[in-house]
Each structure stands twice: as structure tokens, then as C-alpha cells.
Amino acid sequence: MIVSFKNLMFYNLFFYELKMKFILNQPPHNLEISSYRILDKQVDDLVGEGRYDEALDLLNQMKQTMPDRNAENYGYCAWVYNKLNQPDKEMAELLEAAGKNIFFPMHNEGYYQGIKQLPAFAALRQQAEQALNKLRKNTESELKLYMPTARFNGEILLILHGDGQLNESIAELWPASPYLASGFAVAYLQSPQLFCTDGYFWTGHYPQNRQVIKQAFELIKQHINIDENNVTLAGFSGGAMVSISAITHGIVQPKQVLAFMPHEGDFVGNVTCKDIPTTIFRAEFDTGIEVPLAALEPLTPTKEIFLKGFDHTLPEDIASYVLPYLQQPN
Numbered sequence: 001m002i003v004s005f006k007n008l009m010f011y012n013l014f015f016y017e018l019k020m021k022f023i024l025n026q027p028p029h030n031l032e033i034s035s036y037r038i039l040d041k042q043v044d045d046l047v048g049e050g051r052y053d054e055a056l057d058l059l060n061q062m063k064q065t066m067p068d069r070n071a072e073n074y075g076y077c078a079w080v081y082n083k084l085n086q087p088d089k090e091m092a093e094l095l096e097a098a099g100k101n102i103f104f105p106m107h108n109e110g111y112y113q114g115i116k117q118l119p120a121f122a123a124l125r126q127q128a129e130q131a132l133n134k135l136r137k138n139t140e141s142e143l144k145l146y147m148p149t150a151r152f153n154g155e156i157l158l159i160l161h162g163d164g165q166l167n168e169s170i171a172e173l174w175p176a177s178p179y180l181a182s183g184f185a186v187a188y189l190q191s192p193q194l195f196c197t198d199g200y201f202w203t204g205h206y207p208q209n210r211q212v213i214k215q216a217f218e219l220i221k222q223h224i225n226i227d228e229n230n231v232t233l234a235g236f237s238g239g240a241m242v243s244i245s246a247i248t249h250g251i252v253q254p255k256q257v258l259a260f261m262p263h264e265g266d267f268v269g270n271v272t273c274k275d276i277p278t279t280i281f282r283a284e285f286d287t288g289i290e291v292p293l294a295a296l297e298p299l300t301p302t303k304e305i306f307l308k309g310f311d312h313t314l315p316e317d318i319a320s321y322v323l324p325y326l327q328q329p330n
Contacts, residue, residue: 020141020192020215024223036062036069037172043076044313052080071102071198072169078104078111087115094124103128104196135194141212142167142190143219146176153183155230155255156220157326160189160213160239163201170236178319184326185224189216191242202235202242206267213246217254229275232326234258236314240280241267244292247276248299257300258325261312263287268295277301279325283310 039062046055056077063073074097081090094104094115104111106125115121144167157179161170167188176186191209195201202209217228233254235243240259246252248269257278264287278300282289284307296302307315315321 020143020212020219022219022223023142023144024147034172036066036072039066040072040076047080052084056080070097070100071196074100074102075104075164075196075199082114085114087118091115091118091120091124095120098124098127098131101131102197103131105132132194132196135197139192139194139200141192141215143187143216144171144190145185145187145220145223146180147185148180148183150181150183152185152224154226155183155232155326156185156187156224156226157232157234157322158187158189158216158220158254160202160233160235160243161191161200162235162237162239163203164195164199165236166190166198166200170239173314174236174318178323179326182323182327187216187220189213202238203265203267206242206245209242210246210249210251213242214251217252228253229255232256232258234260234322235262236260237262237312241265241292244268244278244296247271247273247278248296256325258322260314260318261286262289262292264289264291266292268292268299271299273300277303279303279305281305281307281321283307283312285309285311287312 039058043055043058046052046058059073059077063070066073074093078090078093081087081093097103106112106121106128112121112125159170159174161167167190171188179186189212191200191202192212193201193205193209213233217231220226220231221228231254233243233246233252234257235241237260240262243257244259244262245267247254247257248271250269250271253273254276256276258281259278260281261283262280278296280289280293280302282304293302293304305321
């Protein structure tokens with residue numbers, strides 16, 4: 001569904017030289033699963049079954065039929081070729097993407113591993129850095145707020161995407177509909193830190209991004225006049241990590257934090273927040289989080305939920321994990 005301009009309200013705030021775009025969607029956006037996400041799930045299934053040629057064929061079809069998602073399509077193709085240890089084909093994907101002004105951070109190990117030795121790498125890395133640095137001059141954070149379809153119960157779920165994602169992609173993986181139908185407002189917050197073309201990240205600039213979260217809380221409070229302790233702060237991967245960082249540095253005081261699949265890193269502060277319970281959802285086949293978890297546990301009531309059979313991917317029925325926490329009384 002395309003939301004017309006008259007249904008959007010834009011506000012620009014400047015805080016520590018950060019700019020945030022606030023979008024209020026009225027009436028609520030149609031949040032049914034997108035055609036892209038349906039096909040992307042098919043690619044995931046093919047990859048999981050080891051049917052890589054079929055996965056690549058489908059991705060190449062998606063490049064033609066869904067060009068607006070080509071940053072994800074090319075990135076996925078490059079990842080598959082990297083997994084198959086085919087560096088020449090991986091490089092060909094990245095070069096083709098660059099020809100369409102789609103760039104990835106070639107200084108990141110996830111992108112240069114296996115292709116750094118190729119003759120075209122140095123020039124591509126320089127081109128990508130120049131293009132992304134130019135884009136970064138005009139990036140801004142984005143807060144999208146959806147009001148409930150049922151009677152508003154006075155509480156908000158604020159969701160932060162993972163590194164490399166944006167509001168649109170996390171809204172597909174973590175749809176707002178179940179919460180809106182239960183009376184909760186839902187907001188999605190996008191980092192201003194550009195990772196790649198059409199992808200943003202939280203974990204490279206923690207001090208700045210903690211202030212982005214503070215801005216979002218202020219905008220929410222201004223618009224619907226609620227206290228911070230009526231906001232549940234939730235995030236996936238890098239979004240989970242910066243959420244934990246925000247409360248343990250005393251930046252915001254939400255009702256609770258729901259952190260899906262954070263990983264190792266130096267992001268936990270030293271501020272005690274005994275009134276902010278934090279639930280860590282940890283996937284069985286994900287990387288460890290022992291060090292930040294040990295730092296977090298003395299500061300806040302911490303609960304760990306083990307997601308058996310999962311890797312670094314959100315559950316399809318994520319609402320069944322989240323709603324019980326939202327429905328607990330303050």
C-alpha cells in the first residue's frame with residue numbers, strides 16, 4: 001500500500017547535529033507480508049536445503065521484478081557465492097551492483113573476505129568508500145509511528161532494526177499488526193548511520209546512536225503525551241545491543257527491554273537500572289554473548305530465553321514471544 005503524502009506528518013529535529021524524520025501513518029498502514037519477503041523466504045529455504053543454484057536463479061529473477069530491493073538481492077547473491085567459495089562470481093555481483101549505484105562497505109570483513117586478493121578489489125573498495133561517504137552526508141534517522149486499530153491502551157512498542165537493515169525491512173520481519181490490534185502503538189526507529197546502500201547500522205557509533213534513541217523517546221512523548229515507562233524498547237541484533245547500551249548509560253528509562261539476538265561487543269554501560277527488566281532472546285546457533293551478559297546482569301533484572309533451533313533470524317511468530325511481555329502490568 002502506498003501512503004499518500006497527505007497522510008504523513010514530517011518533523012525535523014536537530015540534536016547534537018543529528019536530524020530525525022518523524023512519520024505518523026494515519027490510517028494504519030497495510031502491514032501484510034510483502035511480495036519481496038515471500039520470495040526472500042523461498043530463497044532462505046532453498047539455501048537451507050543446499051539448493052544454491054535455484055536460490056541464485058530466484059534472486060536473479062527478483063533483481064528484474066523488484067529492483068527497489070536490489071541492495072538486498074545483490075548482497076544475498078554475493079553472500080551465496082562467498083559461501084560457495086567462488087570469489088570471481090562474488091566479485092562479479094559486487095561490480096554489477098556498483099554499476100547500478102549499489103555499494104557495500106568493502107572495509108568490512110564480511111565483504112572483503114575471499115575477494116581481497118582479486119585485481120578489481122582495490123578499485124571497488126575505493127569507489128564504494130567514496131560513494132557511501134557521499135551518501136552519509138545526507139542521511140538522517142527515521143521514526144515511523146503507527147497508532148493502534150483498537151482503542152489505544154497508552155503503551156508503545158519501539159522496535160530497532162538490526163545492522164544492515166532499515167525500517168522497511170524490519171517491519172516486514174517484525175510486523176506491527178498483532179500489537180496494533182491489541183491496543184498498542186508501534187514505532188520503528190531507523191539509525192542515521194549508513195552501512196551500505198539502503199542499509200543502516202547501530203553498533204559503530206554507540207554514543208551518537210544512544211542520543212538518537214533519546215530523540216525518539218522525546219518525539220513520542222511530545223506526540224502522544226506518555227511517560228517513558230510506557231515504552232517497551234525492543235531490538236534485533238545491533239538494535240538490541242544499542243537498546244541495552246541506552247539503558248545502561250542512563251539515556252532512557254523504558255518499561256522494559258526486549259533484546260533479540262544481541263552478540264558480543266563493548267556496549268554495556270555501568271548505570272544501574274533495577275526498574276528496567278531486560279529479556280535476552282538467544283538463538284541456539286547464534287554467536288555467544290557471555291561477556292556483555294555478565295556485565296549486564298548486575299545492573300538490571302536480566303532474563304534469558306533460549307530459542308531452540310534458531311540461528312540469527314527472528315521467529316516468524318515473533319508476536320507470540322513479544323505480546324506476553326507487553327501485556328504484563330507496569
